[in-house]
Amino acid sequence: MTEQARTEAAATAGAVYYLFGATGDLARRKLFPALFSLYKEGKLGDDFAVVGLARRPRTDEQFRSDIYESIGEFCRYKATDTELWNRFAEHFVYMSLDINNVEGFRDLNRLSGHLDDKFGIAGNRLFYLALAPELFGPVSFNLRDGGLLESKGWHRVVIEKPFGYDLPSAQELNDQITQVFREEDIYRIDHYLGKEMVQNIEVIRFANALFEPLWNNKHIANVQITLSETVGVEDRGGYYDKSGALRDMGQNHMLQLLTMIAMEPPSRLHGEDIRDEKVKVLRSLRQYETDEDVRAHVVRGQYGSGEARGKALPGYREEDKVDPQSATETYFAARVLVDNLRWAGVPFYIRTGKRLPVKTTEVVVEFKNIPNNVLFGQRHDLAPNLLVIRVNPMEGIYLKINAKQPGSDTAVQPVAMEFCQSCQIGLNTPEAYERLIYDASRGDATYFTRWDEVSEAWRFVDKIAAAWKSGAGDLQQYPAGSWGPERSHELLGEDGFHWWPVNGQDEDNVIWITNTGK
Numbered sequence: 001m002t003e004q005a006r007t008e009a010a011a012t013a014g015a016v017y018y019l020f021g022a023t024g025d026l027a028r029r030k031l032f033p034a035l036f037s038l039y040k041e042g043k044l045g046d047d048f049a050v051v052g053l054a055r056r057p058r059t060d061e062q063f064r065s066d067i068y069e070s071i072g073e074f075c076r077y078k079a080t081d082t083e084l085w086n087r088f089a090e091h092f093v094y095m096s097l098d099i100n101n102v103e104g105f106r107d108l109n110r111l112s113g114h115l116d117d118k119f120g121i122a123g124n125r126l127f128y129l130a131l132a133p134e135l136f137g138p139v140s141f142n143l144r145d146g147g148l149l150e151s152k153g154w155h156r157v158v159i160e161k162p163f164g165y166d167l168p169s170a171q172e173l174n175d176q177i178t179q180v181f182r183e184e185d186i187y188r189i190d191h192y193l194g195k196e197m198v199q200n201i202e203v204i205r206f207a208n209a210l211f212e213p214l215w216n217n218k219h220i221a222n223v224q225i226t227l228s229e230t231v232g233v234e235d236r237g238g239y240y241d242k243s244g245a246l247r248d249m250g251q252n253h254m255l256q257l258l259t260m261i262a263m264e265p266p267s268r269l270h271g272e273d274i275r276d277e278k279v280k281v282l283r284s285l286r287q288y289e290t291d292e293d294v295r296a297h298v299v300r301g302q303y304g305s306g307e308a309r310g311k312a313l314p315g316y317r318e319e320d321k322v323d324p325q326s327a328t329e330t331y332f333a334a335r336v337l338v339d340n341l342r343w344a345g346v347p348f349y350i351r352t353g354k355r356l357p358v359k360t361t362e363v364v365v366e367f368k369n370i371p372n373n374v375l376f377g378q379r380h381d382l383a384p385n386l387l388v389i390r391v392n393p394m395e396g397i398y399l400k401i402n403a404k405q406p407g408s409d410t411a412v413q414p415v416a417m418e419f420c421q422s423c424q425i426g427l428n429t430p431e432a433y434e435r436l437i438y439d440a441s442r443g444d445a446t447y448f449t450r451w452d453e454v455s456e457a458w459r460f461v462d463k464i465a466a467a468w469k470s471g472a473g474d475l476q477q478y479p480a481g482s483w484g485p486e487r488s489h490e491l492l493g494e495d496g497f498h499w500w501p502v503n504g505q506d507e508d509n510v511i512w513i514t515n516t517g518k
């Protein structure tokens, strides 16, 4: 273990981690691999235990074997070092438990005491709820009634999304959870906030004299946020058909990204100060109150059959567990307006969809052209400057500027200066879940969403959902493998803009100065 890791492990006071939903998909694909990576990097120390909890029977050995397989399939590190794996695995035990049965929680409490003694844990408890939302309330009550909150030490709960279906259901959920846990002990996950480049937005904005003074409506023409996915609904049709893109991605990841771009500088880089600034952005969002507003500013679509990379793809209504008449949107785009002094007049265009041509998360900040440019006038080869933040799958930023075309007297040449972070350090950056579990274990809630943020986001989204329900805004079909409904292009066209190509594609005339070797 390195000296730095040792110091970090000390800050992470050891705890018992209770993994509710331990036989589920999220645990297998994200949580076990995250715990292994943290352990391998020395960030968990050795004073911890993990109890896997679900109804299905499993022996400790079977549970550890599930974890081993999950690491083999999904972890950025492999468990090839047998000695390391054995040391890691001995921290894991499994207990079959039905969340609705308080007796099981009393047994769990007794087991916890043994684990404290065995691993030298001082009564700290981290409850991770990888469960369907309707179980969040019952599990909280039974944790309390089963005595699990009586140990000395801290008690934190990490809650998966979705946090409700709309504001009233989220409020009800929150009322239940806060009967048991204090707000400062509730860690609501939005895994986009754990992504390396999302956390980098603060640094790019506030640590660069080049950007900080320009970050306002005097210099920025518009901001574009794209979260595109190539996958369809896969095996989550049952959940997704009730949710749709607006609730699944819009209420949380997209609005959170927007707040990171739009917030005022916090007075300190402390969690509460940052969250205070983020919630002010959400409060400043122009609310789309009427059907006309929604029609004018929001687009919804659903994929029909299509083709990608030579493969025929089914339409959404043909997917497993999806209603063949479904009116659920798999795509949405919106013009979002932030009504404050900094952003008045600057549209934020956001779009997300399933079965789009590429998987990417990208933020494009388009700067205004220099007004009344006496030297260059209104030349069509003067492209606006762009700052592009690439969140995933590649991580990095690039800045597009204009320069003289080499060898020409008059021609102007766009040049993209790129820092590809993932090329520099390899694709082995920590996964979002690693960071977030680590932060929760250290008591740092900066990159988790506070209740006021969640409720404000629902307030904005609910109005759009209500208008759609009453029939406002056509549900436009788009072929799988395309960039979504035509109307999403018109949305920007109405303001004199267009979506910039993602991943720097289709820009043959640009000179790239990059560490990718492009």
Ligand SMILES: NC(=O)C1=CN([C@@H]2O[C@H](COP(=O)(O)OP(=O)(O)OC[C@H]3O[C@@H](n4cnc5c(N)ncnc54)[C@H](OP(=O)(O)O)[C@@H]3O)[C@@H](O)[C@H]2O)C=CC1
Pocket (backbone or CB within 6 Å): 020, 021, 022, 023, 024, 025, 026, 027, 053, 054, 055, 056, 097, 098, 099, 100, 129, 130, 131, 132, 133, 160, 161, 162
């Ligand atoms: N999977 C993903 O990629 C993502 C998931 N999420 C969220 O994470 C949560 C979990 O998702 P996911 O893992 O996919 O869901 P799964 O359906 O795969 O797993 C659900 C888990 O809950 C357990 N469970 C269900 N009922 C009970 C009960 N009464 N008592 C005890 N355990 C119970 C199941 O175990 P058993 O049947 O053995 O009891 C299983 O382990 C959800 O809120 C989801 O929205 C969020 C983002 C991404």
Ligand SMILES: O=C1O[C@H](COP(=O)(O)O)[C@@H](O)[C@H](O)[C@H]1O
Pocket (backbone or CB within 6 Å): 229, 248, 249, 361, 392
């Ligand atoms: O929360 C969710 O996010 C995933 C996309 O996450 P990413 O990290 O792979 O970009 C999305 O597929 C899923 O529908 C949604 O629930």
